[in-house]
Amino acid sequence: MSTKKHPKKIYLPEEEMPKFWYNIVADMPSKPLPPLHPATKEPVGPDDLAPLFPMELIMQEVSQERYIEIPDKVREIYRIWRPSPLIRAYELEKALDTPAKIYYKYEGVSPAGSHKPNTAVAQAFYNHAEGVKKITTETGAGQWGSALSYATQLFDMELQVFMVKVSFYQKPYRKTMMNIWKANTVPSPTDLTEAGRKILAEDPDSPGSLGIAISEAVEIAVQDPQTKYALGSVLNHVLLHQTVIGLEAKKQMEMADAYPDIVIGCFGGGSNFAGISFPFLQDKIKQEKDMRVIAVEPESCPKLTRGEFRYDFGDTIGMTPLIPMFTLGHNFMPPAIHAGGLRYHGAGAIVSQLLKDGIIEAKAVHQLESFEAGVLFARTEGIIPAPESTHAVAQTIREALKAKEQGKETTILFNLSGHGHIDLGAYEKYLEGSIHDYSVTDEQIAENLKVLDEMGFPKA
Numbered sequence: 415m416s417t418k419k420h421p422k423k424i425y426l427p428e429e430e431m432p433k434f435w436y437n438i439v440a441d442m443p444s445k446p447l448p449p450l451h452p453a454t455k456e457p458v459g460p461d462d463l464a465p466l467f468p469m470e471l472i473m474q475e476v477s478q479e480r481y482i483e484i485p486d487k488v489r490e491i492y493r494i495w496r497p498s499p500l501i502r503a504y505e506l507e508k509a510l511d512t513p514a515k516i517y518y519k520y521e522g523v524s525p526a527g528s529h530k531p532n533t534a535v536a537q538a539f540y541n542h543a544e545g546v547k548k549i550t551t552e553t554g555a556g557q558w559g560s561a562l563s564y565a566t567q568l569f570d571m572e573l574q575v576f577m578v579k580v581s582f583y584q585k586p587y588r589k590t591m592m593n594i595w596k597a598n599t600v601p602s603p604t605d606l607t608e609a610g611r612k613i614l615a616e617d618p619d620s621p622g623s624l625g626i627a628i629s630e631a632v633e634i635a636v637q638d639p640q641t642k643y644a645l646g647s648v649l650n651h652v653l654l655h656q657t658v659i660g661l662e663a664k665k666q667m668e669m670a671d672a673y674p675d676i677v678i679g680c681f682g683g684g685s686n687f688a689g690i691s692f693p694f695l696q697d698k699i700k701q702e703k704d705m706r707v708i709a710v711e712p713e714s715c716p717k718l719t720r721g722e723f724r725y726d727f728g729d730t731i732g733m734t735p736l737i738p739m740f741t742l743g744h745n746f747m748p749p750a751i752h753a754g755g756l757r758y759h760g761a762g763a764i765v766s767q768l769l770k771d772g773i774i775e776a777k778a779v780h781q782l783e784s785f786e787a788g789v790l791f792a793r794t795e796g797i798i799p800a801p802e803s804t805h806a807v808a809q810t811i812r813e814a815l816k817a818k819e820q821g822k823e824t825t826i827l828f829n830l831s832g833h834g835h836i837d838l839g840a841y842e843k844y845l846e847g848s849i850h851d852y853s854v855t856d857e858q859i860a861e862n863l864k865v866l867d868e869m870g871f872p873k874a
């Protein structure tokens with residue numbers, strides 16, 4: 415094979431790094447619904463969010479501008495790992511004996527090993543610019559906490575991370591990363607907050623959840639004007655920052671003389687999926703490109719495939735505004751799968767609207783299938799994917815095998831959102847044969863959603 419005509423890796427020159435993020439809201443046929451105040455059920459305005467976020471991020475949250483400039487300082491930091499490579503998965507294609515062309519964008523090259531620093535650096539920048547001294551946040555598997563630790567110390571800001579208790583003990587190296595980057599990390603629920611104390615009183619052995627940790631971080635932030643809160647997914651401004659992934663990928667696909675028929679991303683709160691797919695969705699919406707765009711979630715936390723589109727809290731306790739989203743109910747406790755970053759009860763407002771309008775589709779994958787895909791990927795392409803990312807790999811393999819069955823030359827692009835070097839404990843369990851699938855019954859989901867009816871939350 416001529417390496418010149420068929421490069422394995424497509425590197426974008428540094429000077430080609432995007433200067434703007436892409437805001438899909440400008441091009442959406444139906445705009446996302448506004449968040450509501452939980453008491454009044456009236457739309458929340460920028461002022462309601464001011465205790466939590468710096469004004470520039472709030473403006474991005476509600477913006478309808480198509481392109482938003484990436485500050486020079488943020489681009490300068492991005493240069494440490496961006497542009498990230500686009501890689502043709504020749505070895506995986508061979509192993510699957512598929513006519514499909516498989517490309518992946520690799521975000522594991524960042525300092526924290528995932529796509530999350532793309533928004534962490536931007537959020538730290540805007541907070542610092544508005545004089546914020548301290549940030550609070552939550553983290554599940556620790557990817558977001560480590561990304562934000564890296565970013566806040568670059569700007570000499572303090573960071574307090576509420577880490578979901580099961581992960582705190584399961585993933586001690588994530589905590590070490592956060593400590594290297596100077597963050598103060600505590601296992602949530604804690605007795606530092608009202609929200610944490612309430613949970614501990616009910617269940618002293620609570621393993622914690624992302625929703626509980628969010629409640630704790632928000633509670634600390636609202637008490638101090640110099641402290642703000644940062645979220646690693648779900649919100650519009652977070653998705654916006656991640657579009658640097660897809661904007662680069664678009665240029666790189668062009669360099670490879672290719673265009674995707676299918677774009678795939680794994681789905682927790684939607685940020686890496688949005689990052690890879692939104693710039694391509696612009697073509698689908700505006701040029702009516704015949705393209706499938708697939709969000710992949712775990713079967714054990716199936717908000718997109720089996721949830722309901724309606725208003726719900728973003729957290730467990732009910733500190734956040736009501737967000738219009740596909741949700742399993744804010745009190746849904748997902749089983750303890752290893753893809754911790756995908757254990758979130760809802761989706762973002764933009765992605766939910768796109769799904770409702772049939773512009774994107776969603777699939778669910780069981781844990782065993784995802785690990786099997788991750789191991790095949792590691793044995794062929796050499797990179798050990800994060801357990802979250804293996805869901806995108808699994809769906810890519812499904813599509814590649816379908817292409818083989820149909821004898822169809824399909825071009826697939828997926829986002830490899832991170833590497834799994836800090837998640838080897840999970841792979842060890844898989845190799846030992848002690849990983850199991852979890853299912854959620856329709857009754858469990860209905861039970862959780864009934865609570866939202868009782869609380870009078872409107873359907874979207």
Ligand SMILES: *Cc1c(COP(=O)(O)O)cnc(C)c1O
Nearest residue numbers: 557647682683684685686755832
């Ligand atoms: C956090 C995380 C995810 C899930 O979050 P999204 O906001 O849906 O992208 C996926 N992959 C990796 C590697 C992560 O760290």
